[in-house]
Amino acid sequence: MTLYINLAEQLSTRIEKGLYRPxxxxxxxxxxxxxxGVSLSTVQQAYRHLEDLGLxxxxxxxxxxxxxNRTPAQLPNISRAAQRPVDISQWDHxxxxxxxxxxxxxxxxxxxxxDISSPxxxxxxxxxxxxxxxxxxxxxxxxxxxxxxxxxxxxxxxMLDSGSQIPADEIIVTxxxxxxxxxxxxxxCKAGDIVAVDSPSFHGVMQAxxxxxxxxxxxxxxxxxxxxxxxxxxxxxxxxxxxxxxxxSCNNPLGYIMPDTHKRRLLAxxxxxxxxxxxxxxxxxxxxxxxxxxxxxxxxxxxxxVLCSSVSKTLAPGIRIGWIAPGRYLPVVLHQxxxxxxxxxxxxxxxxxxxxxxxxxxxxxxxxxxxxxxNRDVMIEWIRRYLPEQTRLSQPHGGFMLWLELAEDFDSQxxxxxxxxxxxxxxxxxxxxxxxxxxxxxxxxxxxxxxxQLEHAIQLLGQCIQQLMSESL
Amino acid sequence: MTLYINLAEQLSTRIEKGLYRPxxxxxxxxxxxxxxGVSLSTVQQAYRHLEDLGLxxxxxxxxxxxxxNRTPAQLPNISRAAQRPVDISQWDHxxxxxxxxxxxxxxxxxxxxxDISSPxxxxxxxxxxxxxxxxxxxxxxxxxxxxxxxxxxxxxxxMLDSGSQIPADEIIVTxxxxxxxxxxxxxxCKAGDIVAVDSPSFHGVMQAxxxxxxxxxxxxxxxxxxxxxxxxxxxxxxxxxxxxxxxxSCNNPLGYIMPDTHKRRLLAxxxxxxxxxxxxxxxxxxxxxxxxxxxxxxxxxxxxxVLCSSVSKTLAPGIRIGWIAPGRYLPVVLHQxxxxxxxxxxxxxxxxxxxxxxxxxxxxxxxxxxxxxxNRDVMIEWIRRYLPEQTRLSQPHGGFMLWLELAEDFDSQxxxxxxxxxxxxxxxxxxxxxxxxxxxxxxxxxxxxxxxQLEHAIQLLGQCIQQLMSESL
Numbered sequence: 001m002t003l004y005i006n007l008a009e010q011l012s013t014r015i016e017k018g019l020y021r022p023x024x025x026x027x028x029x030x031x032x033x034x035x036x037g038v039s040l041s042t043v044q045q046a047y048r049h050l051e052d053l054g055l056x057x058x059x060x061x062x063x064x065x066x067x068x069n070r071t072p073a074q075l076p077n078i079s080r081a082a083q084r085p086v087d088i089s090q091w092d093h094x095x096x097x098x099x100x101x102x103x104x105x106x107x108x109x110x111x112x113x114x115d116i117s118s119p120x121x122x123x124x125x126x127x128x129x130x131x132x133x134x135x136x137x138x139x140x141x142x143x144x145x146x147x148x149x150x151x152x153x154x155x156x157x158x159m160l161d162s163g164s165q166i167p168a169d170e171i172i173v174t175x176x177x178x179x180x181x182x183x184x185x186x187x188x189c190k191a192g193d194i195v196a197v198d199s200p201s202f203h204g205v206m207q208a209x210x211x212x213x214x215x216x217x218x219x220x221x222x223x224x225x226x227x228x229x230x231x232x233x234x235x236x237x238x239x240x241x242x243x244x245x246x247x248x249s250c251n252n253p254l255g256y257i258m259p260d261t262h263k264r265r266l267l268a269x270x271x272x273x274x275x276x277x278x279x280x281x282x283x284x285x286x287x288x289x290x291x292x293x294x295x296x297x298x299x300x301x302x303x304x305x306v307l308c309s310s311v312s313k314t315l316a317p318g319i320r321i322g323w324i325a326p327g328r329y330l331p332v333v334l335h336q337x338x339x340x341x342x343x344x345x346x347x348x349x350x351x352x353x354x355x356x357x358x359x360x361x362x363x364x365x366x367x368x369x370x371x372x373x374x375n376r377d378v379m380i381e382w383i384r385r386y387l388p389e390q391t392r393l394s395q396p397h398g399g400f401m402l403w404l405e406l407a408e409d410f411d412s413q414x415x416x417x418x419x420x421x422x423x424x425x426x427x428x429x430x431x432x433x434x435x436x437x438x439x440x441x442x443x444x445x446x447x448x449x450x451x452x453q454l455e456h457a458i459q460l461l462g463q464c465i466q467q468l469m470s471e472s473l
Numbered sequence: 474m475t476l477y478i479n480l481a482e483q484l485s486t487r488i489e490k491g492l493y494r495p496x497x498x499x500x501x502x503x504x505x506x507x508x509x510g511v512s513l514s515t516v517q518q519a520y521r522h523l524e525d526l527g528l529x530x531x532x533x534x535x536x537x538x539x540x541x542n543r544t545p546a547q548l549p550n551i552s553r554a555a556q557r558p559v560d561i562s563q564w565d566h567x568x569x570x571x572x573x574x575x576x577x578x579x580x581x582x583x584x585x586x587x588d589i590s591s592p593x594x595x596x597x598x599x600x601x602x603x604x605x606x607x608x609x610x611x612x613x614x615x616x617x618x619x620x621x622x623x624x625x626x627x628x629x630x631x632m633l634d635s636g637s638q639i640p641a642d643e644i645i646v647t648x649x650x651x652x653x654x655x656x657x658x659x660x661x662c663k664a665g666d667i668v669a670v671d672s673p674s675f676h677g678v679m680q681a682x683x684x685x686x687x688x689x690x691x692x693x694x695x696x697x698x699x700x701x702x703x704x705x706x707x708x709x710x711x712x713x714x715x716x717x718x719x720x721x722s723c724n725n726p727l728g729y730i731m732p733d734t735h736k737r738r739l740l741a742x743x744x745x746x747x748x749x750x751x752x753x754x755x756x757x758x759x760x761x762x763x764x765x766x767x768x769x770x771x772x773x774x775x776x777x778x779v780l781c782s783s784v785s786k787t788l789a790p791g792i793r794i795g796w797i798a799p800g801r802y803l804p805v806v807l808h809q810x811x812x813x814x815x816x817x818x819x820x821x822x823x824x825x826x827x828x829x830x831x832x833x834x835x836x837x838x839x840x841x842x843x844x845x846x847x848n849r850d851v852m853i854e855w856i857r858r859y860l861p862e863q864t865r866l867s868q869p870h871g872g873f874m875l876w877l878e879l880a881e882d883f884d885s886q887x888x889x890x891x892x893x894x895x896x897x898x899x900x901x902x903x904x905x906x907x908x909x910x911x912x913x914x915x916x917x918x919x920x921x922x923x924x925x926q927l928e929h930a931i932q933l934l935g936q937c938i939q940q941l942m943s944e945s946l
Contacts (some may be wrong), residue, residue: 125613140598141789144572182812210812211808335684339683339685340652341793342571
């Protein structure tokens, strides 16, 4: 039994014995770490496990509490086993979503959009404004291909939080994580190659594979611990897999954090079969528990992990700043970045460097984590109130996305057609799969602060779902 | 005989007969157009032809003059005939150039950098500053995938100047022309495909082909009229060419403007062999003569021309705004743009839309054209003064690049090693060729206003060239 499971069992015994009662505060992470002589992250994992069992509930900045008499909703099913690598479809449905103009009044309930109204973002806007007020003509010129030096230094420091020591010189700034992933795939794969992915998986990645004629091998993925390592091991033996691509920390769309033991084992598998890993860490800083989860990259010894990230989820997508830490693939990644778009715009890089350097990022993160954790609970509450009882739900440990699974014959694309006249739309599950699986699933965003309007939208969503389900009877 | 050659001969007869004498102003374009009943653009072509023969010299805003007793420098040789499609090399030399930080004090004499110190750019900086001062959080969000609507409307109007009527809805905004070209290639080609290119050709394109495993078929290119259409015709019969890629208007690096008759014939060839054309128009607005040359796109009837452009050469590269008008390939180009980097940053798009809408662009262009045309004459003067007599020179009709050809055994990469201790560097010719041809050539930028420091740099360049040439004796 692993350390964290062991600790979790001891705690659950104490709770069941009534040592801690509903509403009680559970011991702090630090205290348990000292009491049991285990690391802080082991205690975190134990608490996350208890959370999944419905035995502990985190309150940001206050610690863990025993919840009041509450059974968690059922989890989504583990996605079906890998069968064979497939070509990617579903572009039309993605296009429908991304083509909606931001100002046409449709509430995009499923979009990967953070809350950008937080006052803790003001310093970033101020930096942008101040820098452009300088009106320095050099801002109009070409910058360095790798990116603004001061920004890369800040990013290097930031990555210490996920356990990685990556010098600024081994970081390449990109136009969002979108470009980072695209450049990573083009650096490591050719047309016809096979990439193993978690499933469901970010639709941007699915489309990149489609665009580059790469085949996706979708692996069964546990909604709490991520990609099935046994399935991966089998797949690595069976198929000439070139790259493993996944989002292990605060997964999109499932919200799980892959345990460190899994991350290590995954890396060992990659080493044994000599394949590269493309790790998407774009939600990693938004874990609700402290310290944030380690990246797979932080365990990497031979430079085979290509870490892609951005501030699009933690701060704001509009400034289009992402980065790659490409490990041993630095030369080819730099070439592909040059080809992709040349230099990245200078001004937003400087503004972001300024924001990070002035210490605004951590307070912002604390605020957003706390907001998102709180929003999650409200959103789950609403969904259990307004949606059919049998709705299965993910249990996000970070980020701002919820994954819903409905009856097997449910069609979330039909749902969207029903929602659209109400100026409401969700992200249908099928776009998160290469082969269009998960038609009975959908993704919902809970980044925005709960309002009566949002509650009404969920109510409407519930009505439309009920309507579809009664039609299909 | 074509109309413009006919007109040019009549004018040259008048000059030779002494009707116009050195220093005299030649008839205006409008006057000749009326007198001979031909279009303005035919007269322009005639004047360009006379310029190439050393019989006319343009003075921006004043018209054409008979030059004082001046033989133009010899033109570079027509590049050697196509032999077979090749893989692209030379990345190391490109990387050396693009990796130089803008602030390490090296004068990059060969870089594709416009003069960004012009006061006519101030309104763009002011727009940027004003828009970020609003500190609207919506600027931090995702915009539309195709790009900011107001900007696309402005670009649609702008393209009327090159003879194209393209609705805003058929324009996709990108992160510079670099991304536009990259997206265009990925939309139209697969690994192993063959693309016919002018030669010499922009090194960014060469590297894109390399990165996508596309083979380049380099076609003989005339330094005054561009790609050889006879050679192209032969090549189209001999090879399964997928795309023709070229920069026909104010070519980089040769500066020629392909005559309209050639543009039409090229398009007819493309139609007959059913291949697509990727037209790079990034320097087109910088033609020294008015009206600016028509794009190949403007003659396109069946949507096979994919026009790529940006404001990186006309305004400023740092704001990273380019665009594609993809014709019939719109759906696949939009998909590849989504994959490449998702949305383009919002703020610079709004600022550029503002700048264009307020009418600042045309006065800026007039100023830059006039400046660049004047700089060209000074730079040619210096080169003839300080460089070996046998140096062959391009005769740019637009843009701000000069192409130099030295003795056949000259090595411009060795030249750079000699220049670097003097904090000076040129763009070696070999990076403008897939196979590393043009080692005896180099590109020089004359965007900056002539200064004593710049003259000194050219003097130094001359000395280093002499040194290398005497060593090789």
